[in-house]
Amino acid sequence: MLFETGKAIIxxxxxxxxxxxxxxxxxxxxxxxxxxxxxxxxxxxxxxLQLSKDRAASVRQYLIDKGIDATRISxxxxxxxxxxxxxxxxxxxxxxxxxxxxxxxxEKFD
Numbered sequence: 382m383l384f385e386t387g388k389a390i391i392x393x394x395x396x397x398x399x400x401x402x403x404x405x406x407x408x409x410x411x412x413x414x415x416x417x418x419x420x421x422x423x424x425x426x427x428x429x430l431q432l433s434k435d436r437a438a439s440v441r442q443y444l445i446d447k448g449i450d451a452t453r454i455s456x457x458x459x460x461x462x463x464x465x466x467x468x469x470x471x472x473x474x475x476x477x478x479x480x481x482x483x484x485x486x487x488e489k490f491d
Contacts, residue, residue, distance in 0.1 A: 382440060384478040386423055389435035391443060399440070402482065403447045412486040416440050418458040419465075419481070421474035426460055433458030440480045 382395050391399070406412055418437035420429040437456035445451050467473035 382480045382482075383475060384436055384480075386421065386474070386478065387432065389432060389439045391439050399443055400447070403444060403449060405484075406444070406449050406453065409486055412484055413453050413455070414444070415483040415485070416454065416456040417463075417481045417483065418456070419463055419477055419479050420461050421464070421477040422461045422468040423474065430458055430460035433460045436478075436480050440482075 382391070382398065384390075384392075402414075406414065416437040418433035418435070420433050420436075422429070424432070434457065437458055441451075441454050441456045444454055461468070461477070464473075464477045465479075466476040468477060
C-alpha cells in the first residue's frame with residue numbers, strides 16, 4: 382500500500398488488495414494483523430512519525446469499516462526510520478511511503 386507525499390488517504394486503486402485482506406481475515410477469524418506505517422524523508426522527523434501513524438490508522442479503519450474486529454488489528458508508525466529504498470530519488474521515496482501488513486495466525490491443536 383503506497384501513499385502520496387504528505388497524505389494518509391488510501392487510494393481507490395488499493396481497495397482490491399485490502400478487500401483480499403478482509404476476505405483472508407474473515408477466513409481465519411483467529412488471525413491478528415499488525416499495520417506498520419512508513420514515510421519518506423521529506424519533512425520533519427516529528428511530522429513523518431505522525432504521518433506514518435496516520436497511514437497505518439487509515440488502513441486499520443478501512444478494515445474495521447469492512448467488519449473486521451478492532452481487537453484483531455494493531456497499528457504503529459515508524460516515520461522515516463525504516464526505508465526500503467533510497468530517499469534520493471522520487472521512485473525510491475514513493476516506495477518508502479507505505480503501510481506494511483504482518484499477519485499472525487494461531488492454530489488450535491487437539
